[in-house]
Amino acid sequence: MTIEKNEVLRYMKILPERCTPELEEQIAQAEDELSRIIRPRRVWKEFPCIVEGMRLQVGNMQVASRSLSSHLAGCSRAVLMAATLGHEVDQLLRRLSLTDMGKGVVCQAVSVAMIEAYCDEIEAGIKQDAARRGYAAKWRFSPGYGDFAIEHQRDFFSMLDCQKHTGMTLTDTCMMNPVKSVTAIIGLYKKDMEKQ
Amino acid sequence: MKIRERLGKELLLFDGAMGTMLQEQGLAAGELPELWNLTHPDRIYAVHKRYLDAGADIILSNTFGANRFKLREAGQTVEAVVSRGVSIAKQAVADSGKNAYVALDISSTGKLMKPFGDLEFEDAYTVFREMVDAGARAGADLILFETMGDTYELKAQVLAAKETCSLPVMATMVFDEAGKLLTGASIEAAVALLEGLGVDALGMNCGLGPSQMQALLPRLLAAASVPVIVNPNAGLPVVENGKTVFNVGPEEFAEAMADMVSEGVSLIGGCCGTTPAHIAALRERCGAMPVVPVSDKCRSVVSSPAVAVEIGGAPILIGERINPTGKKLLKEALRKKDMDYLYREGLSQAEHGAHILDVNVGLPEIDECSMLVDTVKGLQAVTNLPLQLDTSDPEAMEKAMRIYNGKPLINSVNGKKESMDAIFPLVRHYGGVVVALTLDEAGIPETAGERIAIAEKIISEAARYGISKKNILVDPLAMTISTGQGNAQTALDCLDYLRHTVGVNTVLGVSNISFGLPRREVVTGAFFLLAMERGLSAGIINPLSGTMMNAYYSYCALKGYDEHCVTYVEQLSRQTAGDTPAVRPSSAGRAEPETMTLRQAVIKGLKDMTPALTKALLEEQTPLSVIDEILIPALDEVGKGFEQNTIFLPQLLMSADAAKNAFEVLKQHLASSGEASESKGTVLLATVKGDIHDIGKNIVKVLLENYGFDVLDLGKDVEPEAILAAAKDSCIRLVGLSALMTTTVVNMEKTIALLHSEYPECRVMVGGAVLTEEYSKQIKADFYSRDAMGSVRYACEIFGC
Known part of the structure; x- marks a missing residue:
């Protein structure tokens, strides 16, 4: 997966034009180290999707969310996806918190860029697969965005069997482990609807 | 016939997928299959029956996820769902008229345990205990923990099973193609943990198809001393039209499984995507095959959540630094509960090449039990090295062994009856390799012969508990040569005899040899070389000592443990001269002009340079003036730069780490002169x-x-x-x-x-x-x-x- 240096800088709240050669090297080193330890895993499944007003149903999941309903308006299918970089990244970040916080902050930002890049790859694959069947896809939307309640993580985890396929787990407060993990929904609609 | 009598002596067949079959009958994604025990018992019964008819010897009750977390929302009790699941399976076995068995099937809680997740070890234990209890009472013949990805959860499961009933316990795990669990454990690490806990059989299931599992099988068979189970999926999943399918058909499946049986697997079956037709094909193709007898691999192995360390090949280094004896700063850290200090001691030893870390946190004024437990948990969250649990308090030892994730090294037992009575039951129950000190009620014997006799007594007493020699590491005790000229010779003679005649691995606290002598490292390093040559399997040493590490790298290179001298060249080429301990240079450790001042080093965030610069300054300045005149102004400059947006967070933190290393030197200086460092609050x-x-x-x-x-x-x-x-x-x-x-x-x-x-x-x-x-x-x-x-x-x- 290829990451954007500017994305990494953005996560550290640094403007691209202010980046120094030292920082650039630290980012490259972090990317190198992380690439060696990540174990990316993913799972995705497609379900029928019904949108009615601000409510929607995807497989057995019922959601009341204005932002998600309007995002998925017109979609008749939806893909739920989950992806993670694996537990090793979490351990590295914990270790760096103790020994080298500066590097820890850079690795943290690079790992966020990596999980995003990984999700981009998965999303591209899902879009390709959908296109073959005459569907176009919306961009991915995660629990916690807008008013799409984070509690719906539980639906994602049971419908996708996340733990078995990816090793991801949820806490009681719906936070994901490993920390560098993402879940998202991608709406699919018939291509002939596109013009409407 | 009971299943234990047949295990490993004949081929036994598990059933195939349950979930796949139920989905075909309308089970929706996210719906709990276990609830069908109550709502559609006829369908569950029918699946069991089909597998029995196909030739399965062991069927799995439909109780995979029937734990209290998952059932809570459905408003059902574990007791109801589990006991019903087991009874349906038992009914199917009875109706089939076969000599078949019901495995109480249990998988993960779905939650991750602390320190990474939010579930306490003992809470996980209780959840599994509830399931085991219900299943055992309903008449299950054995317990199978399957589709497991986390060794820590496996430990809670096996303990829950063993402490609740006496049924046989088996466990199968999901490995990726590199042979790792999702939480990171290697095959060898997982096997060490499970065999330590005393499972009856172990293996792999789900995640992979037969050919991928076959690729991992040699490693599994080489590590395991109990019967091995292989329950693959019907190939790797393929997504077709938005649906997941498995493409390996029954004949192809059975053919691959036959190969694995001839390599040494004695329990086979299927997971996702396999059907009664797959099991019928297994019965047809493999049913008459003999099994390869299971042998004890006699490997001395300890493990962490990630890796296994085998003792008995190249000498193993046990880092000695997490031990308060003679260490003022560590004592202070323990009193203040400054856990990070302990973790850093662990990480730096790991960085310098330790394979195992000794953990001793005993101080008279602290609660050793809770401190040991906290330290073990915390260290396991940041390092992958196995730990040596080092305490003389049996209660602290038991608590630490219980929550330890892996198979620990245990320090120690000795020839006293009281010690063996306290420690061996723990080793038998929780697993571990135990250090055996050659002393008894009469103290430490003078002669090698008497020490060896104690070792032999300990080994035979251990055998009574079912603890074999591979799980013992004899310490013949290095006593200082400053009080007895023959002390080194006695220890060396013991090592030789124990290792080469008795055939047991050995360990020594190497640095004891030089107690009371000047420049101890010199003689300790020389003794270390002699000891390794005479049969030392593992040395408890200070990995931060360049002399010790150089002795070790030289020994490995000379004895052919270091192929092409790669490690020796790598380590020694980093050292500029003589004794500098070899640390991998960090990004910030590039060569800088010699005129660098401490102030500049802090501002530039060069954390590897600040300790030496600080030490140099202390020859002329007081610690306080170094702080007030150099460190604080430098930090202030960086802090202001950060607030004015001319310096970024990573740089700010690198400067902070550089200053921290300088502060450590100052603290040490103050501690050695008896002053306390000042805190602002x-x-x-x-x-x-x-x-x-x-x-x-x-x-x-x-x-x-x-x-x-x-x-x-x-x-x-x-x-x-x-x-x-x-x-x-x-x-x-x-x-x-x-x-x-x-x-x-x-x-x-x-x-x-x-x-x-x-x-x-x-x-x-x-x-x-x-x-x-x-x-x-x-x-x-x-x-x-x-x-x-x-x-x-x-x-x-x-x-x-």
Whole structure:
């Protein structure tokens, strides 16, 4: 997966034009180290999707969310996806918190860029697969965005069997482990609807 | 016939997928299959029956996820769902008229245990115990933990099974193609843990198809001394038209499984995508095959959550530094519960090449039991090295062995009856390799012969508990040569005899040999070489000592343990001269001009350079003047640069780490001259209940410590009550709380309210990604810190410095 240096800088709240050669090297080193330890895993499944007003149903999941309903308006299918970089990244970040916080902050930002890049790859694959069947896809939307309640993580985890396929787990407060993990929904609609 | 009598002696067939069959009958994604035991028992019965008819010897009850977490929402009890699941399976076996068995099928809780997740080890244990209890009472013939990805959860499961009933216990895990569990354990590490706990059979299931499992099989068979199970999926999943399918058909499946049976597998079956037709094909193709007898591999192995370390090949290094004996700073850290200091001691030994870390936290004035447990948990969260649990308190030993994730090294048992009576039952129950000291009621014998006799007595007593020689590491005791000329010779003669004649592995606390002598490293290093040559399997040493490590690298190169001398060349080429310990140079450790000052090194964040520069300055300046005239002004310059946006967070933190290393040197200097280092005050930090993100809190901590504050770090996911109790307990004047998610800011608000009402003299500052000034006022925080420096400034204000 290829990451954007500017994305990494953005996560550290640094403007691209202010980046120094030292920082650039630290980012490259972090990317190198992380690439060696990540174990990316993913799972995705497609379900029928019904949108009615601000409510929607995807497989057995019922959601009341204005932002998600309007995002998925017109979609008749939806893909739920989950992806993670694996537990090793979490351990590295914990270790760096103790020994080298500066590097820890850079690795943290690079790992966020990596999980995003990984999700981009998965999303591209899902879009390709959908296109073959005459569907176009919306961009991915995660629990916690807008008013799409984070509690719906539980639906994602049971419908996708996340733990078995990816090793991801949820806490009681719906936070994901490993920390560098993402879940998202991608709406699919018939291509002939596109013009409407 | 009972299944235990048949295990490993004949081929036994498991059934195939349950989920796949139920989905075909309309089970929806996300629906709990176990509830069908109550709503559609006929369908579950029919699946069992089909597998029995196909030739399965062991069928799995439909109880995979029937734990209290998953059933809670459905409003069903574990007792009802599990006992019904087992009875349906038993009915199917009875109706089939076959000599078949029902395995109580149990998988993960779906939650991750602490320290990474939010489930306590003992809570996980209780969840499994409830399932085992219901299943055993309903008449299951054995217990199968399957589709497992986490060794820690496996430990809770097997203990729950063994402490509840006497049924045979088996476990199968999901490995990836590289032979790792999802949580990171290698095949060898998982086998070490499970065999230590005494499972009857183990193996792999799910995740992979037969051919991928076959590729991993040699490693599994080489490690395992119990019968091996292989239950693959019907190939790797393929997505077709938005649906997942498995493409390996029954004949192809059976053919691959036949190969694995001839390699040594004695229990086979199928997982996702396999059907009664697959099991019928197994019966047809493999049913008459003989099994390869299972042999004890006689490997001495300890393990961590990630790796296994085998003792008996190239000598193993056990890092000795987490032990308060003679270490002022470590003692102080233990008294102050400065756990990070201990973890850093562990990490630096790992970085210098230790294979195992000794953990001894015994001090008369602290609660050793809880300290040992906390240290073990914390170390296992940051390092992958196996640990040597080192305590003379059997209660602390048991608690630590119970929560240890892996198969530990245990230090120690000795020839006294009391010691063996206390320690061997623990080793038998929890697993481990135990260090056996050659002393008994009469003390330490003078002669090698007498010490060997004690070793032999310990070995034979261990055998009575079923603990074999491979799980014993004899320590013939190195006594200093300054009090007895023959001491080294006695120890060396013991090593030779024990290793080569008795055939048991050995260990020594190597540095004891030089106690009371000047420049101890010189003679210790020489003794270390002699000891390795005479048969030392593992040395307890200081990996930060260049002399010791050079002796080790030389020995390995000379004895052919270091192929092409790769490690020797790599390590020694890093050293400029003589004794410098070899640390891998970090990014910041590039060669810099020699004129670098401490101030510049801090500003540039060169953490590897600051200790030497500080030591040099201490020849002319007092520690206090180094702090006031150099370190604090340098930090201030960096801090201001950060606030003015000319310096970024990574640089700020690198400077902080560079300064921290300088402070460590100053602390050591002060401690050795008997002075105490001064603190500006103690700040309590915590990430609030429900939140597991702690990087922000850790950043604040590094900076506060730099500015001379002590930090009491309660970690993440901390209950409001725990924060209040700790704050009151330590008379804290300032608490810093962090929360990253909007959903957990609620708990931040609760914590603030509790602190303000019960402990009003304490101030609360808050920070975190979702917070704003306005939001922080709403939840009644005393201060909102928009960045890490903000919290330093506020702390200075509160403590008036």
